[in-house]
Amino acid sequence: MTPPSPVIAAGSTLASLQLRPPLDAVDNRILICHALGLSRVALITQSERALTGDEAQRLSALLARRLAGEPIAYIVGQREFFGLPFEVSGAVLIPRPDTELLVELALERLAPRARLLDMGTGSGAIAVALAHGRPDAAVTALDVSEAALAVARRNAAANGASVSFLRSDWFAALDDAVFDVIVSNPPYIASGDRHLSEGDLRFEPAGALTDHADGLSALRRIVAGAPRHLAAQGWLLLEHGYDQAEAVRALLAAAGYAEVQSWRDLAGIERASGGRRP
Template sequence: MTAAPRDVRQLLADAAAALPGVEGRHEAELLLLHVLGRERSWLFAHATDAVGEADAARFAGLLARRVAGEPVAYLVGSRGFWTLDLAVNAATLIPRPETELLVELALARLPLDTPLAVADLGTGSGAIALALASERPRATLIATDVSSAALSVARGNALRNDVANVSFRQGAWFEPLQGEVFDLIASNPPYIASDDPHLQQGDLRHEPPGALASGLDGLDDIRCIVAAAPGHLVAQGWLLIEHGWDQGAAIRALFEQAGFEQVHTERDLEQRERVTRGCLPGVR
C-alpha cells in the first residue's frame, strides 16, 4: 500500500528535527521552497497542502545531503547578499552577511554621482563588485579572480542582476591590473590559517580551500595585497580589506608599513574586528 502523502507542515517538522543547530527549521524551509519553486510567504497559507511523492523524494535527497554537511546555499544554488540574488556553487565562497560591512564602508567613500574607478580583488561570486556597482552606477568596477570557474559564476550573476558597469578579469590579485590605478580597492581575501581545524568543520569543508586559507598565519595573501596596493591607487585612494576577528592589529601594522594613513579597523555587528581601511596620502 502506498503511504499517504505528507503535508508541508509534517515534512518541515520532521526535517527540522533531523537538522542540527538553531537554523534547522529555516534551512528545512529553504530546501522545501526550492523544491516546490515557491516563495517563503507561500508557507503561511499552505501548511496543510499535501506534497507530491516526487517532490517529497527530491526534498528528502536534499535533506540527506544537508545532514551530511553540504551547505544550503550550494544545495539551492543561490544566496542573497546586499540587495542581490547570487548564484553560487562549489567554485565560489558563499557570501556572508558580515561582508556587507565592507560594502557599506566602501560606499561611504564612493560619492554617488562621481565616475570613479573601483577594483574588487578575489571576487568569487561577484558579491562585493556587484553590490558596489549596483549602488554606484557611474562607477566603473573591475573584479579579478584567479579561478576561471568563479569568474563564470560572477559573470552570470552580473547578468542575473542586470548590473552592467562591472567587468571581470582572470588572475591573482593585481596581476590583470598592470598599470591601472583606482579610487578604491576592496577585497575579501583568504585569511584563515592553513592548519586551522575549522577548515574541516561545517560548511567550510565544502567551500574552495583557495578562497579560505592563506599560509600559516592566514595573512600571506593580505600581505601581497597591502604591499602592492599603493601602486594601484590614486592619491587619497582607499584600500579596504575584510579579515579575521583576531587579525586587526597585524593588518593595521601592514597598512602603516605600506604608507597608508587614516588606518582604522571597523567592527561587525558582533563587535568583532572585521574590516581594516586606509587612505593613500597625497594630493589629487
C-alpha cells in the same frame, strides 16, 4: 555517491514536514520551498497538500545533503547579500553578512564616477553590490579562478550591474590601471586552523579560504602592491579574520599608509581595516 533512500513518505502533508526534526524550522522551510518550487506564502496556504512520490524523493535527497552538512546556500544555489540575490556554487565562497561592512565602507569613500577594484571577487558579491548601488562608478573585479569569474559574470547580469571582470593572479594582469578605491576579502584563514574542517567551510573552496600559510600572506601581497594602482588619496579596504586587525594595521602602517584604522562588524568584531595610499 548514490543518494540515500527517501526518508520522506509520499502522501506526507506540508504541515507535517515543517515539524520534522532534526533540521531547524528555517532549514526545513527553505528546502521544502526549493524542492517543490513554492513560495513561503504558498507553503502556508497549501499546508494540507500531500506530496507525490517524486516530490517526496526529491525532498528526501535535499534533506540528506543538508544532514550531511552541506550548506543550504549550495543546496539551493543562492544566497542574499546586500539585499541582492546571488548564485553560489562550490566554485565560490558563500557571501556572508560580515562582508557587507566592506561594501558600506567602500560606498562611503566612492566619489562621483570613481574607479573601484575588487580583488579576489569570487561570486562577485562585493563588486556587484557596489556597481548596483553606484551605477556611476567604474567597477572592475578580478579573480584567478575562471570558474569563479563565470559565476560572478552571471550574478552581475542577473542584478543589472555593470562590472568589468578580469582573470588575474592579484595584480599580475592590471598593467598600469589605477583606481580610487581597492577592496578585497582575500583568503585569510591560517593553514591548519580547525575551522577549515568545521561547518560550511568544509564544503567551500579551500583556496578562497586559506593562504596555506599564516593567514596574512595574501594580505601582505595586497598591501605591498596596491599603492601602484591607487590614485592619490585612494583607499585600500581589507576584510580579515576576527583576530587579525592589529596585524593588518601594522602591515598598513609599515607600508606608509595614512589614516590607518579598523572597523567593527555588527557583532562588535574588528572585521575590516584600511588606509589611504602612502
